[in-house]
Amino acid sequence: QVQLVESGGGLVQAGGSLRLSCAASGRTFSSYAMGWFRQAPGKEREFVAAISWSGRTKNYGDSVKGRVTISRDNAKNTVYLQMNSLKPEDTDVYYCAADRSNAVTMRNSAYDYWGQGTQVTVSS
Numbered sequence: 517q518v519q520l521v522e523s524g525g526g527l528v529q530a531g532g533s534l535r536l537s538c539a540a541s542g543r544t545f546s547s548y549a550m551g552w553f554r555q556a557p558g559k560e561r562e563f564v565a566a567i568s569w570s571g572r573t574k575n576y577g578d579s580v581k582g583r584v585t586i587s588r589d590n591a592k593n594t595v596y597l598q599m600n601s602l603k604p605e606d607t608d609v610y611y612c613a614a615d616r617s618n619a620v621t622m623r624n625s626a627y628d629y630w631g632q633g634t635q636v637t638v639s640s
Contacts, residue, residue, distance in 0.1 A: 517542060517629075518540055518541065518542040518548065518628075519540065519541040519542065520541075520613070520614060520629055521539050521631055521632070522536060522537070522538050522610065522611065522612050522632065522633060522634040523536070523538075523539070523634060524634060525634030525635045525636045526635075527639065528602055528636075528637070528638055529638070529639050530604055530638055530640050531601060532602050532638070533598070533599060533601075533602065534599050534636060535596055535597065535598045535599070536552070536596065536597040536599070537595075537596055538550065538552075538594065538595045538596075538597075538631060539592075539594050540594070540595070540614065541593070542593075544616075545590065545593045546569055548614040548615055548616055548618065549567065549568050549569060549614070549615040549617070549618040549619060549620045549621075550566065550567050550588060550595040550612060550614055550615070551564075551567075551612065551615065551620075551624075551627055552564040552566070552586060552595075552597045552611070552612055552613075553610070553611045553612075553613060553624055554608035554610045555609055555611065556607070556608045556609070561611070562577065562579070562608075563624065564576070564577050564580055564584065564597065564610070565577065565580065565584055565585075565586035565597060566586065566615075566621065566622065567586045567587070567595065568618055571587065571588050573620050574586055574620070575620050575621070577622065579605075580599070583600050583601045583602075584597060584598060584599045585598040597610070599636075602636075602638045604638045604639065606636060607636060607638050608636060609633040609634065609635050609636075610635075611631055611632075611633045612630075612631045613627035614627060614628060614629040615627045615628060616628050
């Protein structure tokens with residue numbers, strides 16, 4: 517069982533940056549791929565980024581590619597999402613998720629554990 521807690525969300529002006537963190541409990545964190553997704557009310561959950569257990573493989577969604585960087589620190593059981601050049605359309609609730617199969621996939625159905633989310637609001 518893995519519990520995930522996101523933090524770092526908030527209000528930022530367009531063009532600004534935020535770094536989201538996701539702290540995981542459980543001894544098996546380092547063996548899971550981790551992903552970030554986002555969702556606005558009434559919309560489908562959208563893939564943002566994923567990273568393999570080792571950190572060597574990363575995958576990014578087309579809408580954020582070039583503006584975000586995913587990383588992890590297995591010693592701290594934490595995964596990060598650095599977001600730069602933020603746009604108003606990046607406003608969403610951001611969720612982190614853990615995947616036991618280490619698939620580094622954009623399919624949200626592949627992820628086994630989810631956090632509660634953190635709100636990111638980008639003002640124009």
